[in-house]
Every structure is written in structure tokens, then in C-alpha cells.
Amino acid sequence: MKQAVMTEPGKISFYDVAQPALADHDVLMQTKRIGVCGSDIHVYHGMHPYTSYPVVQGHEVGGVVVAVGKAVTKVKEGDKITFMPQVTCGECYPCQHGMYHICESLKVMGFQTGGAAQEYFAMPEWHVIKLPETMSLDQAAMIEPISVAVHAIARGGDVAGKRVLVLGAGAIGNLTAQVAKASGAQAVMITDISPYKLEKARQCGIDCTVNTAEENLAEAILQHFGPAKADLILECVGVEPTMTQAVEVARKGTTIVVVGVFGQKPQVDLGLVQDRELSLVGTLMYQQADYERALELVAEGKMHLDEMITHRFAFEDYLDAYHAIEDSNGHYLKVMIELD
Numbered sequence: 001m002k003q004a005v006m007t008e009p010g011k012i013s014f015y016d017v018a019q020p021a022l023a024d025h026d027v028l029m030q031t032k033r034i035g036v037c038g039s040d041i042h043v044y045h046g047m048h049p050y051t052s053y054p055v056v057q058g059h060e061v062g063g064v065v066v067a068v069g070k071a072v073t074k075v076k077e078g079d080k081i082t083f084m085p086q087v088t089c090g091e092c093y094p095c096q097h098g099m100y101h102i103c104e105s106l107k108v109m110g111f112q113t114g115g116a117a118q119e120y121f122a123m124p125e126w127h128v129i130k131l132p133e134t135m136s137l138d139q140a141a142m143i144e145p146i147s148v149a150v151h152a153i154a155r156g157g158d159v160a161g162k163r164v165l166v167l168g169a170g171a172i173g174n175l176t177a178q179v180a181k182a183s184g185a186q187a188v189m190i191t192d193i194s195p196y197k198l199e200k201a202r203q204c205g206i207d208c209t210v211n212t213a214e215e216n217l218a219e220a221i222l223q224h225f226g227p228a229k230a231d232l233i234l235e236c237v238g239v240e241p242t243m244t245q246a247v248e249v250a251r252k253g254t255t256i257v258v259v260g261v262f263g264q265k266p267q268v269d270l271g272l273v274q275d276r277e278l279s280l281v282g283t284l285m286y287q288q289a290d291y292e293r294a295l296e297l298v299a300e301g302k303m304h305l306d307e308m309i310t311h312r313f314a315f316e317d318y319l320d321a322y323h324a325i326e327d328s329n330g331h332y333l334k335v336m337i338e339l340d
């Protein structure tokens with residue numbers, strides 16, 4: 001079978017390798033769709049601090065079960081699936097206390113261990129999430145990033161009836177805003193400095209968009225949310241200017257969820273965090289319950305996903321996906337790799 005290996009930053013080689021062997025608890029998946037995400041792009045640029053080369057990418061995946069080990073009970077041949085890419089130790093404090101997603105020695109498939117960028121991929125059934133037959137393969141590959149958004153929103157508490165501000169309209173910001181809306185938020189506002197990404201957000205049903213390169217965010221908040229401002233803020237970019245915005249525009253007592261991955265250490269005014277009694281909350285990936293919630297939202301038709309898929313490439317053209325992203329001038333949201 002064909003396997004796509006990122007041998008060094010900016011390079012992908014295709015190798016012919018043996019199909020994975022199947023242990024008793026393993027599921028063999030035929031890979032059908034792979035979403036490219038921001039972290040993958042960091043790996044492509046050699047900027048991901050916790051990934052070494054060579055690496056097989058692929059952690060946002062839709063596929064079909066082609067074989068199962070003899071002890072597998074969760075799925076059968078022909079089932080549509082996606083998977084949770086976390087490899088956890090099961091022994092550390094978080095693992096022992098129901099928080100395996102922040103395992104002390106967490107490895108993620110496609111980064112610290114092999115991902116599914118190959119025609120067939122074997123994994124222990126623990127990782128496997130069975131999908132309804134009605135779900136498309138594109139939707140299947142989007143369950144992982146939706147789960148990131150579901151977990152991020154959950155970290156901010158119940159959003160029903162609340163005014164939610166999402167900073168950043170990239171794929172995760174867009175999905176986070178959509179999940180907030182689908183979870184009963186009274187109003188959702190999303191910001192970016194890219195008119196393209198804000199237009200994408202509107203296409204996905206987030207009507208209240210603010211271009212912070214042109215508009216004053218504090219004024220926009222007063223205008224759209226009123227003097228009560230935002231009840232919950234989610235920073236989905238991972239850079240200092242948006243983190244600063246979050247702290248500055250927060251109403252006293254607000255929770256700010258830090259969703260973005262910071263490449264550089266930001267300077268944040270912790271004096272404001274103290275004086276305004278803000279809660280700064282981190283969020284990392286997800287657990288199985290978040291996948292289940294993501295599945296529900298998609299099954300209920302509450303997520304706009306087609307509008308988010310801006311580019312498609314065949315498996316053989318994997319590298320072109322990255323070139324397209326580089327050449328797009330930021331005009332992309334979700335790039336999908338397709339396998340037959």
C-alpha cells in the first residue's frame with residue numbers, strides 16, 4: 001500500500017509499504033479523507049515543537065473498516081469510522097482521573113506517532129468512533145476539529161442563553177462559533193482581520209462578524225451585545241494581539257478560554273486578569289464525550305461544513321495541498337485530501 005511520509009519540512013515522499021498487521025483488538029481502516037489542519041501546516045514548515053521527522057501525518061480522518069481483529073466488538077467490516085488520535089499512558093495522574101486527553105506523556109497520531117496518511121491504517125479499537133451510515137466522508141473527517149470546538153466551549157461552561165465572543169475565524173474559530181450557536185448561545189460574534197474568513201463565517205451561519213483591522217472591537221461589543229458585553233470569550237488564534245484583546249474587552253468576571261496554540265510567548269496584562277477577576281482557562285483536544293457531541297451536532301444538521309472545505313487534493317498530490325495553502329494568501333479554511 002501507498003504511504004505518504006513527510007521526510008523533512010516541506011517534503012513528502014510516497015513509499016510502498018506492507019499493509020499493517022492486525023492484532024486481536026485492532027481495526028483496519030481504509031483511509032478515505034484526511035483534513036489538513038493548522039498543526040499539520042506547522043509540521044510542514046518545521047515549526048511544530050513536538051514533532052520530529054520522518055512523520056506520517058493524518059489525524060482528521062474519515063474511513064471505512066475493512067477488517068477487524070478477533071476480539072473487536074465496536075465495529076465491523078463496512079462501517080464508516082473516524083478515530084481519536086490520542087495515544088495515552090493510562091497510568092499518570094490525569095489518565096487515572098478521567099482526563100486522559102491531558103495525559104502526562106500524550107502522543108498524538110500524525111505528530112509524535114504515525115498518522116493515517118496511508119491507504120490502510122490499523123489502530124486499537126479504543127480509538128475508533130463508529131459513524132452513522134448517513135454521514136458523509138467529509139463530515140467524518142471534520143468530527144475531529146469539531147470535537148476540539150465542543151471541548152473548548154465546554155471548558156467555558158454552559159453557553160445556553162449567553163453572549164459568546166470568538167476571536168479568530170480560522171477553521172477552529174469558525175467551528176467554535178458554530179458549536180456555540182448550536183448549543184443555544186443567545187448571540188455569537190466572531191472576529192478576524194481577514195475579510196475572506198469573516199465571509200466564510202457568515203456562510204456558516206455566524207451573522208455577527210467584526211473585522212478588527214477596521215472596527216473597534218470594544219465598540220462593536222457594546223453595539224451588538226449591549227452594556228453587558230460578552231459572557232464568554234474564546235481566543236482561537238494563538239497570538240499576542242488577540243490575547244490582549246480578550247483581556248481588554250472582557251467584562252469583569254468573564255471567562256476567557258485559550259484555544260489558540262501560541263508559537264511565541266505572549267505578553268498578557270495579568271493585572272487586568274487580577275483586577276477584573278477574569279478566569280483564564282486552557283483547553284486541549286477532547287475526550288470521547290466530545291466526539292459524541294460532535295456527532296450529534298452533525299447528525300442534527302447543525303453544522304455548516306461543506307462551506308468550510310475550500311480545496312481538495314488527491315492523495316498523490318498531498319504536497320500540492322500545502323503549496324496551495326502557501327499560495328492562497330490566507331484564502332483557505334479546510335483543505336481535504338481524498339483517497340479512492
Ligand SMILES: [Zn+2]
Nearest residue numbers: 037038039060
Ligand atoms: Zn487538527
Ligand SMILES: [Zn+2]
Nearest residue numbers: 089092095103
Ligand atoms: Zn497518562
